[in-house]
Amino acid sequence: MKATLAPPSSLISLPRHKVSSLRSPSLLLQSQRLSSALMTTTATRGSVAVTAAATSSAEALREGIAEFYNETSGLWEEIWGDHMHHGFYDPDSSVQLSDSGHREAQIRMIEESLRFAGVTEEEKKIKRVVDVGCGIGGSSRYIASKFGAECIGITLSPVQAKRANDLAAAQSLSHKVSFQVADALDQPFEDGIFDLVWSMESGEHMPDKAKFVKELVRVTAPGGRIIIVTWCHRNLSQGEEALQPWEQNLLDRICKTFYLPAWCSTSDYVELLQSLSLQDIKCADWSENVAPFWPAVIRTALTWKGLVSLLRSGMKSIKGALTMPLMIEGYKKGVIKFGIIACQKPL
């Protein structure tokens, strides 16, 4: 099935490089595992150690992510509310927004994402939604209310899942939304049951982007839509095999604190979706639309309330706060991109 890119305006034009599964660092991770499996016929203990290291580092990452969010979720919610994602702003908006302005921007992010994916016109068809990497359930509750749909959220953090359920109950949404601890790379659902598969700023945490996308596609119903909104690195140009060392260094420093395994580009996601025969694949670069976000987060961290809460929360939160200027640097220098990728599963 031919994958088509939707017509222009807000789309970046993708470099037309041939499909190469070894381009980006995160896909490289996958190939490293493959090559260590091949090595088992020639070497024994060495390669087993490599494989063991690879899998136990996946477990360690999962635990790191869970602990990070167990520790920081409460703090985030106190200051920013129940949406743990960027706000969507008009480009070059230099207006100093109030707290409620930022919250509105976060809701606008959900609406713009749905609109980009063409979901708003199909309200009646959206019956079951999965929120992959659901945080404390802001998106789930919003989407469930908007479409009257059933929404299941999954997160690695037991603290987040519990909080998400409590918030749902408080908003009388218990019959519509529920939250579980589960791995996005191994979703505990049958194939093809969700009309909308939603991943709002969780893709960054996935160590194996190919497996992540495969799972998203597996649980999508025929005719259903997938929406991925995620931090990426810039697309590589023709002939470029990897990011510049200084760029990689910047991303590595961010990865450590936020428990991100590796970055890929928007076009890597598009290629993965193309390889799985998804149709109507669209993508866009929304970096300009999220520019006010990190400065705003830093400002709130530097308030008296913010500082006290940070100190109370612990080291992970503090390190997280100290890493935020690197995010701004990454965006300013064009290394980090805020991307949306949407597509539809064929009937």
Next chain:
Amino acid sequence: MRLIVHNMLTCNIKGVVNKFPLRIEAEKVIKKDVDFNPDFLRHMLAKIEWKALVDGARSMGYTELPDHAPALESDEPFLKKFHHALLELNLEEGSLVCQETGRKFPVEKGVPNMLLHEDEV
């Protein structure tokens, strides 16, 4: 965890064929009121795996559901039982057990933990 969710959860261990439903071992069940919405319930009736619901409800101590959903779904007494089983029974503590492997997925504070171990992936 409510049974509306249990009705969707599968064991995703590699190689397992009999992944649904998961058997419930209940240690603590709480009843929480949810507003009665007959339209929503009628809509759900079409999607629910009935046997899994009945067995799940029995494991949580509720035995009033009929073995088969009645033909006349507008029967309100039935809808009330359906509503109670589907939405108001909460498994706070316990396990979800894979019928094929016996693997237990814990449920703590109402949250099922479906994370797999390294060797199950």
